[in-house]
Amino acid sequence: MPPVWLMRQAGRYLPEYRATREKAGSFLDLCYNPALAEEVTLQPIRRYGFDAAILFSDILVVPHGLGQKVWFEEGIGPLLDPITTEAGLAQLRPGLQRKRLEPVYETVSRLSHSLPAETALIGFAGAPWTVATYMVGGRSTADQAATRAWAYRDPAGFQKLIDILVEGTIDHLLAQIEAGAEAVQIFDTWAGALPEQEFARWVIEPTRKIVAALRASFPRVPVIGFPRNAGPRYPDYVEATSVDAVGLDTSMPCGWAREALGGKVTLQGNLDPLALVAGGEALRGAASAILDTMAGVPFIFNLGHGIVPQTPPEHITELVTLVREKR
Numbered sequence: 001m002p003p004v005w006l007m008r009q010a011g012r013y014l015p016e017y018r019a020t021r022e023k024a025g026s027f028l029d030l031c032y033n034p035a036l037a038e039e040v041t042l043q044p045i046r047r048y049g050f051d052a053a054i055l056f057s058d059i060l061v062v063p064h065g066l067g068q069k070v071w072f073e074e075g076i077g078p079l080l081d082p083i084t085t086e087a088g089l090a091q092l093r094p095g096l097q098r099k100r101l102e103p104v105y106e107t108v109s110r111l112s113h114s115l116p117a118e119t120a121l122i123g124f125a126g127a128p129w130t131v132a133t134y135m136v137g138g139r140s141t142a143d144q145a146a147t148r149a150w151a152y153r154d155p156a157g158f159q160k161l162i163d164i165l166v167e168g169t170i171d172h173l174l175a176q177i178e179a180g181a182e183a184v185q186i187f188d189t190w191a192g193a194l195p196e197q198e199f200a201r202w203v204i205e206p207t208r209k210i211v212a213a214l215r216a217s218f219p220r221v222p223v224i225g226f227p228r229n230a231g232p233r234y235p236d237y238v239e240a241t242s243v244d245a246v247g248l249d250t251s252m253p254c255g256w257a258r259e260a261l262g263g264k265v266t267l268q269g270n271l272d273p274l275a276l277v278a279g280g281e282a283l284r285g286a287a288s289a290i291l292d293t294m295a296g297v298p299f300i301f302n303l304g305h306g307i308v309p310q311t312p313p314e315h316i317t318e319l320v321t322l323v324r325e326k327r
C-alpha cells in the first residue's frame, strides 16, 4: 500500500499554478509570498489528494539567503552572479539570513494548519554539491564543468563553499521543521556527475553532516535523500548518510534497488516523467511494473525526477487511481 506524491507536483503543467504565478510577478516573488506559495502547494493536493505535499519553494533560496544575487529568467531558469574562486566567497554573508527566508517558514507554518491531517508536509533543500553547481556555474549547466574544475584545482577553497552550504542548509531545514515540516528531502540532482572519490567528499560527506545535525535536534523527522544518477553508489550513500528514505532516479532498476536496499531504507520512485506525459498503456505498464517489484518493502510511489510542464493533468488522476487500486 504505497503512499504517493510526485516531485514538482506544483508547477507549470497546472493551469491554476500558471494563473497564480502570473499574479505573483517573478518566480522568487511567488516563493516569498506566503499566501500564494501556500496556495500553489495546496493546488495539486486538492486535485489529486496526494499523500504528501511538498513545500513550494526552490533550492536556490539558500544561496539567496546567503547573500548571492539570484534571479529567474523566463525560458532560461535560475541565474546567479557566479562565484568561481575562494576570493569570490566574500560576496556571501557569514551565515544564512533567516530574515530574508522568513516568508518561506511562514508558508510552512500556514500549510501545517491548512493541509488535511492525513497529508504529510515535506520541506526540502538542495544538497550542498547541487546548490554549489548553480552558485559556481551561475546557471543550470549540462556537465557542471566549472564546479568540478574548481573542486579539483583548489579543493581547500571549494571545501569552504561546501562548509558554508552545509551550515546554511542545516539552518534552513531546521527552520522548516520548527515551522511544521514533517519530513525533509535533500535534492542532489547532479550527484551523478562525480567520480568515486569526489562523490564521497562532495556528495556523501556534506549530506552525512546535515542528516546528523537534523537528527540531533529532531530524531523522529524522516530525511529523504535523492542522489540522482548515483547508480551503484546508492548503497554507499544510504549507509554513510543514514538517510531514512532514498529517492531512486529513473535510470535505477527497481529490482536491483530492492535487492540492495529493500528493507534497510524506504525506497521512493521512480516512474519516468515521460511515461506520465505519454499516458495510456505506457503509463499503466511502467507504473504497474514498479508497484509489482516494490510490493512488500517500505516504498513511496513517485517519479524518478520532476513532472515536466507538458504533462496532461488528467494522466496524473489516472496514475493516482492505479496506485491506489493496487492497495
Ligand code: 1CP
Residues within 6 Å of the ligand: 006, 007, 008, 009, 010, 011, 012, 021, 027, 054, 055, 056, 057, 058, 059, 060, 076, 077, 078, 124, 126, 140, 141, 187, 189, 305, 306
Ligand atoms: O516558471 C516557473 O514557474 C519555474 C519552474 C520552477 C518550479 C515550479 C522552478 C524553477 N522551481 C520550481 C519549484 C520547485 N523546485 C520545487 C517545488 C515543489 C514541487 O516539487 O512541487 C522543488 C522541490 C524544486 C527543487 C529544485 N529546483 C531542484 C531539485 C529537484 C530537481 O528537479 O532536480 C532544482 C535543481 C531546482 C533549480 C531550478 N528551479 C527552477 C528551475 C528551472 C531550476 C533549474 C533546473 C535545471 O537545472 O534543469
